[in-house]
Amino acid sequence: xxxxxxxxxxPVPDEPAVSLDAFLDQPDAASxxxxxxxDVRRLAPVLGRLKLAEVDFPKFRDGRGxxxxxxxxxxxxxxxxxxxxxxxxxxxxxxxxxxxDSFAPNVPFNDDDVExxxxxxxxxxxxxxxxxxxxxxxxxx
Amino acid sequence: xxxxxxxxxxxxxxxxxxxxxxxxxRLEGKLTDDQFKPLRLKNGLYLQLHAYMLRVAIPxxxxxxxxMRKLAHIARKYDRGYGHITTRQNIQYNWIKLEEAPDLLAExxxxxxxxxxxxxxxxxxxxxxxxxxxxxxxxxxxRPWAEMIRQMTTFMPEFSYLPRKFKIAVIASEADRAxxxxxxxxxxxxxxxxxxxxxxxxxxxxMGRTPFIAFKIRDFLPTSQILSYMQAVLRVWNRNARRDxxxxxxxxxxxxxxGEEEFRRQVEEEFxxxxxxxxxxxxxxxxxxxxxxxxxxxxxxxxxxxDRSDPAFAAWVDQQVVxxxxxxxxxxxxxxxxIGQIPGDISAxxxxxxxxxxxxxxxxxxRATHAQNLVLPHVRKQDLYAVWTxxxxxxxxEANLDLVTDIIACPGLDYCSLANxxxxxxxxxxxxxxxxxxxxxxxxxxxIKISGCINACGHHHAGNIGILGVDRxxxxxxxxxxxxxxxxxxxxAKIAGPGFDEAGIIDAIERAVEQYRSIRTPGERxxxxxxxxxxxxxxxxxxx
Amino acid sequence: xxxxxxxDLKTGAVVxxxxxxxxxxxxxxxxxxxxxxxxxxxxxxxxxxxxxxAIDAEPEAxxxxxxxxxKDRVRAYGPTVRPDLTLKPADPNxxxxxx
Numbered sequence: 001x002x003x004x005x006x007x008x009x010x011p012v013p014d015e016p017a018v019s020l021d022a023f024l025d026q027p028d029a030a031s032x033x034x035x036x037x038x039d040v041r042r043l044a045p046v047l048g049r050l051k052l053a054e055v056d057f058p059k060f061r062d063g064r065g066x067x068x069x070x071x072x073x074x075x076x077x078x079x080x081x082x083x084x085x086x087x088x089x090x091x092x093x094x095x096x097x098x099x100x101d102s103f104a105p106n107v108p109f110n111d112d113d114v115e116x117x118x119x120x121x122x123x124x125x126x127x128x129x130x131x132x133x134x135x136x137x138x139x140x141x
Numbered sequence: 142x143x144x145x146x147x148x149x150x151x152x153x154x155x156x157x158x159x160x161x162x163x164x165x166x167r168l169e170g171k172l173t174d175d176q177f178k179p180l181r182l183k184n185g186l187y188l189q190l191h192a193y194m195l196r197v198a199i200p201x202x203x204x205x206x207x208x209m210r211k212l213a214h215i216a217r218k219y220d221r222g223y224g225h226i227t228t229r230q231n232i233q234y235n236w237i238k239l240e241e242a243p244d245l246l247a248e249x250x251x252x253x254x255x256x257x258x259x260x261x262x263x264x265x266x267x268x269x270x271x272x273x274x275x276x277x278x279x280x281x282x283x284r285p286w287a288e289m290i291r292q293m294t295t296f297m298p299e300f301s302y303l304p305r306k307f308k309i310a311v312i313a314s315e316a317d318r319a320x321x322x323x324x325x326x327x328x329x330x331x332x333x334x335x336x337x338x339x340x341x342x343x344x345x346x347x348m349g350r351t352p353f354i355a356f357k358i359r360d361f362l363p364t365s366q367i368l369s370y371m372q373a374v375l376r377v378w379n380r381n382a383r384r385d386x387x388x389x390x391x392x393x394x395x396x397x398x399x400g401e402e403e404f405r406r407q408v409e410e411e412f413x414x415x416x417x418x419x420x421x422x423x424x425x426x427x428x429x430x431x432x433x434x435x436x437x438x439x440x441x442x443x444x445x446x447x448d449r450s451d452p453a454f455a456a457w458v459d460q461q462v463v464x465x466x467x468x469x470x471x472x473x474x475x476x477x478x479x480i481g482q483i484p485g486d487i488s489a490x491x492x493x494x495x496x497x498x499x500x501x502x503x504x505x506x507x508r509a510t511h512a513q514n515l516v517l518p519h520v521r522k523q524d525l526y527a528v529w530t531x532x533x534x535x536x537x538x539e540a541n542l543d544l545v546t547d548i549i550a551c552p553g554l555d556y557c558s559l560a561n562x563x564x565x566x567x568x569x570x571x572x573x574x575x576x577x578x579x580x581x582x583x584x585x586x587x588x589i590k591i592s593g594c595i596n597a598c599g600h601h602h603a604g605n606i607g608i609l610g611v612d613r614x615x616x617x618x619x620x621x622x623x624x625x626x627x628x629x630x631x632x633x634a635k636i637a638g639p640g641f642d643e644a645g646i647i648d649a650i651e652r653a654v655e656q657y658r659s660i661r662t663p664g665e666r667x668x669x670x671x672x673x674x675x676x677x678x679x680x681x682x683x684x685x
Numbered sequence: 686x687x688x689x690x691x692x693d694l695k696t697g698a699v700v701x702x703x704x705x706x707x708x709x710x711x712x713x714x715x716x717x718x719x720x721x722x723x724x725x726x727x728x729x730x731x732x733x734x735x736x737x738x739a740i741d742a743e744p745e746a747x748x749x750x751x752x753x754x755x756k757d758r759v760r761a762y763g764p765t766v767r768p769d770l771t772l773k774p775a776d777p778n779x780x781x782x783x784x
Contacts, residue, residue, distance in 0.1 A: 036384065061179060061262065062384045063302025067376055070299050074418065090163065090180055097298035113166075120159050121296070122151045126368070127420040128298045135148040135292075136426040168695060170732045188736060190760050192697035221770055236770075240695040483766055554756060555764035563759075565766045615755065617784075 003108035007101040008080055013052040023050075036064045040071050047077050055100070057085040066098045073099035073129035089113040093120060099129035142203050142506060143288045143433045145253045152295070153250045156257055160184050161243035168240065179302075183263060185256025186242055190558050193237040196259040197249060201269035201287040201311070202230035202509040204254075206500035209507055211252040213492035219245045224492070226477060226485045228549060228600050229308065230268050230509040231259055235556055257295065262303045264294040264375075268310045270318045271510040274434060275518040277466040280330050281338065283313040285431040286364065289422060293368045300375050304382035304390035307375070308347070320511060320627030322346045322355040323603055325392045326374055333361050340364060344374060344404070345396030348597035353393035354631050356401045358408060366412075368421045373411035377404070436467075437504035437519055443469025444523045453538075456578065457529050460540040471522050473503075475515040475532060476539035476547065480576045481569050484550045485513030494535045502528050511600075511627075512549055512588075514542070545587040545654070546572045549600060553593030553610060554617070560593035562610025562617035567591055567643055574647055575654075584654060587667045590625070603627035605668045606650060607634040619646040623653065623679060624671045635676055638684050649683050656682035686716035686744060689724060690757060691737030699760045700734060701750075707734055709772070711761035714742065714750045751782070758783045 006012070017031040020038045024046065031052040034040055043050060053072055055065040069081050080102055083095055087105035092114055095103070103109065124132045145153070160181075167177040178188075185196040197212070204212075212232060216224050219241055220234040227233055237245065249255055258264055267287045274282045290309060294300075300307075310319045313330035321327040325347055328340035339361040346355030362370055378392045381399075396404045445468065449455035463472040475495060478484050487495075499507040499517055502524045508516035520528055532538040541547045548571060551557065553564030568591055575581060590604030594611075601607030607622035618640045625634030641649055654667070656679050661670045671679065689702035690711075700707035701714035702724060708714075717724055721739035728734045741753040752758050763771025765780045773779035 039380075059384075060176075061302050063262075063300065063304075064380055064384070066299045066301055067380050074414070088176060088179075090159075091301055094296070094298040094301045116159075116162060121155045123148050125152070125292050125295050126297060127418070135152075136422050138148065139146070139429065140423065140425045168732065170730070174729075174735055188692055188697060190756070191699060191763060192692070235764075236697075238696040554759055555766050558756070560756075563765065565764075569766070615753075617755070 003104070004082070005103040005109060005114065006080075007096070010080075013080065015051075017052065017054045034065070034068050036062050038068070040068045041075070043072070043077075044075055047075055050077060050079055052080045052082060053077070054082045054084050054104075057083060057087050060086040060088045060091070066095065069095070069099040070129050090117055092117045097124070097128040097130050097132070142205060142284075143200075143430060149253070149292075150250075153253070153255050153257070156184070156255065157243065157246045157250050160246055164239060164243050179261055181239075181242075182261030183258060184242075184246065185259035186237070186239070187260060188558070189235065190554075190556055192235065193239050193242065194556070195234045195237045195242065195245065195256055196227065197232050197234070197254055197256050198259050198266050199231050199254075199509050200291050201267055201273070201284050202271050202511075203273075203284060204507050204509070205505045206496040206507070208252045208254055209492050209496035209499065211248065211254065213489040213496070215245060215248065216489040216492065218248075223486055223488045225483075225552065226487065226509050226513045226515065228511050228513060228551070228598060229266050230271070230511055231266055232509070233552075235552075260306075262305050264297065264300060264303070264307045264309065266308075267291050267294075268308070268319050268324075268511060270312050270314065271508040271516050272318060272463065272472055272518065273313070273508075274436065275465050275467075275470075275472050276314060276316075276318075277464060278316055279313040280332055281313055282431075282434050283311045283330055285427060285434050286328070286330065286367070287311045288430050288433075289427060290367065290371070293371065293422065297372075297375075299372075300379060303375070303379055304384060305387070305392075307378075307392065315629065317627070317629035317631070320600070320603060320631070321629075322631040323348060323352075323600070323627055324355060326371065327355060328362075328367070330364075331361065338364055340367065342370065344408070345393045345401075347391050347393040348600055348602050349391060350388060350595040350597070351394065352597065352602040352633050353397060354633060355393075356396070358401075358405050364427070365421055365424065366416065369415035369418070370408075370412050372415050372420070373408050376415075377407045377411050381407075437506075439467040439470060439519070440521070441468070443521055445469060447522050447525060451526070453533070454526055454529050457533075457538060457540040458525060460544070461542050462525060465519065467519075469522055471520050471525060473517040473520045473525065473528055474510075474542045475517065475537050476541055477514050477537070478541055478547050478572065479536050479539050480541075480546060481573045482536075483565050484548050484568050484572075487515075491535050491537060494531060495537070498528055498531060512543075512547065514547070540578070541581060543586045543588060544581045545575045545584050545589060546581060548572060548589045548591065549604070550591040551593050551599035553591070553599075557593060557598075559596055560610065561595075561612035562593050562619065564591040564593040564599060564608075564610055567608065567610075567619065567646070570643070570647055571650065574651070584658070585666055587654070588626075589650075600627065601625070602633050603631075604634055605666075605671070606653065608646060611640060613640065616642070618642060621646055621649055621653070621683070623676060624668065626668055632672075637676060638680060652683050653679055686742050686750070687718060687721055687739050688714040688742045688750060688752070689717055689721060689737055689739055690714070690752075690760065691725075691728075691734040694732050694735040697735075701761075702728075702734075702737075711750050711752065712748060755783065 343355035554560035592599035622634035
């Protein structure tokens with residue numbers, strides 16, 4: 001299975017992930033693979049049966065997956081969002097903020113690097129998919 | 142100007158430590174250059190022709206004497222005694238060592254400075270009118286909004302890897318001193334009929350190899366909704382831009398491909414969605430920031446008259462000094478284009494001098510301009526002579542603002558690994574050729590902009606006369622363009638014809654300038670004459 | 686001849702493969718023939734060079750090496766507009782070699 005870093009307690013969904021087109025076609029599919037160019041809003045009518053969205057990063061500098069994750073969370077999706085592919089550990093914090101809660105990078109992360117990345121920033125300037133309080137709110141209560 | 146609170150300090154400190162750790166991992170070989178490059182670019186550190194180059198942010202071009210003195214110190218300690226003011230109001234150092242960069246960034250953080258998001262595919266420095274807070278024609282000072290946008294766009298998680306860089310400008314007047322429509326996204330602060338302050342919003346501008354002028358998306362956006370709106374613009378671009386060809390990924394390309402109607406439709410749709418998330422910053426935060434930009438305690442009853450008996454001083458006043466909104470005060474432009482010198486470069490000693498002048502004569506405030514010059518925004522008229530004397534002694538007293546020798550040039554092949562030709566020697570030779578003050582005055586406003594390659598960092602598309610350096614069979618060659626502008630009458634320069642070598646283009650510009658002189662009507666600037674007669678009115682004179 | 690160049694990882698200084706290590710002087714550059722890729726891969730992995738690449742060059746009478754492309758000659762010498770910051774500040778003709 002490879003090294004997956006996971007920030008959820010619920011059971012790992014074990015259905016294989018299918019493509020977005022296939023997921024929409026198969027009423028019992030529960031895991032979907034989102035390619036970088038896919039439009040996750042197409043999942044809106046079937047979000048209820050989705051348990052795992054694997055969002056792929058073909059190259060780390062292709063940042064479309066960050067938007068895909070945020071959009072999924074904004075649609076109300078509370079299941080697992082996993083980042084796969086060319087994922088850099090230094091961006092783990094920002095990916096968590098976008099709603100990613102598991103990571104299966106091509107090159108496994110070093111635990112120390114993950115810890116450093118997740119604890120690096122004491123605050124955030126703006127809202128995201130998480131519930132962290134932005135700095136402006138701390139300033140004004 | 143804005144001052145960091147504990148939260149701003151903590152964020153910049155975290156960034157300094159993060160970069161220190163990333164640099165350590167690179168030097169230990171735990172990160173390849175491919176992995177490290179985007180991380181160092183997020184902090185403004187390039188690898189250039191001769192060494193690493195660091196671009197330090199000067200947010201909306203505003204800085205104080207403490208910061209300028211630190212920049213001088215950085216030049217001495219970490220570089221080779223000088224820095225370069227850029228076409229986006231930042232400063233660059235050319236001789237940085239990677240192993241020293243973390244300490245350098247730590248020192249910058251002490252004075253609330255950094256290189257965050259100044260390079261790479263980031264949301265870059267927000268630029269603004271260099272006369273903000275002093276200009277009589279502004280509705281309000283645009284800088285509180287520039288600062289708000291700066292904080293909103295710092296470390297935005299969703300936009301960690303944008304398709305390309307994203308450049309923003311903010312102005313608050315009819316006159317455009319920040320080249321608004323050459324930006325990816327820009328706002329002009331306006332007042333509607335009800336007297337409410339809002340934003341005219343523009344999108345899709347940019348230079349580079351395929352220049353585009355931004356179009357207006359909206360006539361009026363309530364200022365309180367700017368974060369939702371910008372997130373909408375960024376998300377539409379982030380999701381839809383292609384990712385397979387780095388030359389086709391700027392937002393201007395997407396706007397062009399979708400068309401203005403469709404781009405606007407998608408932005409408005411996404412904007413409606415973001416409004417439901419309630420993420421906009423409150424009025425209280427704007428008020429908190431705006432308080433830092435309250436006007437300085439201007440004196441009253443000051444002398445208005447300026448003693449012009451020194452002709453060199455008088456010439457400087459006429460060209461470099463601009464009217465201020467407060468009686469008795471003036472805006473003093475500092476030329477970083479001494480005749481025959483490297484445009485935009487400033488030595489550590491000169492930095493210390495202008496820091497002293499700012500502290501003593503300008504309420505401790507300085508500005509950097511996108512024309513690679515500096516400004517002392519709030520000088521008492523009665524102090525102008527003392528200011529000029531000091532500048533003149535330091536080689537900063539040239540009286541050439543917006544004249545033919547006020548040339549904008551990118552670093553070019555002397556410094557930049559992307560360049561095809563050198564731009565600085567050409568700028569120097571042009572400056573010397575046209576140096577005669579009487580001739581400069583006769584020619585009037587004439588903006589020459591030189592880029593050493595098609596990435597257009599010298600903004601040649603916006604030059605009244607633009608010059609583009611190209612590689613022609615291994616030799617440096619230059620294309621001549623005419624008719625560009627970065628003012629409110631934004632226009633893109635057009636290629637005049639076949640290219641020239643260095644000596645050839647200088648002569649070609651002489652011929653273009655003489656043609657202008659021979660056909661101009663009274664009061665016409667070069668750009669006005671060009672717009673009246675078009676390229677046809679110049680082509681024969683240039684090429685014979 | 687084929688020579689190798691890059692930047693020193695720690696300092697960013699322009700360097701040239703001299704057969705055993707990396708020199709800041711282009712005159713020390715040696716012809717690597719077909720071995721370019723192998724040398725670069727090894728040196729990059731050992732963090733002894735950053736962004737290394739192979740270029741064409743001509744040997745000069747008197748022992749110099751002249752890179753074929755103007756960009757690499759600028760790298761070898763320094764910025765032509767600041768001779769004081771180049772490797773040959775005292776030589777008024779050194780800049781001509783670049784062009």
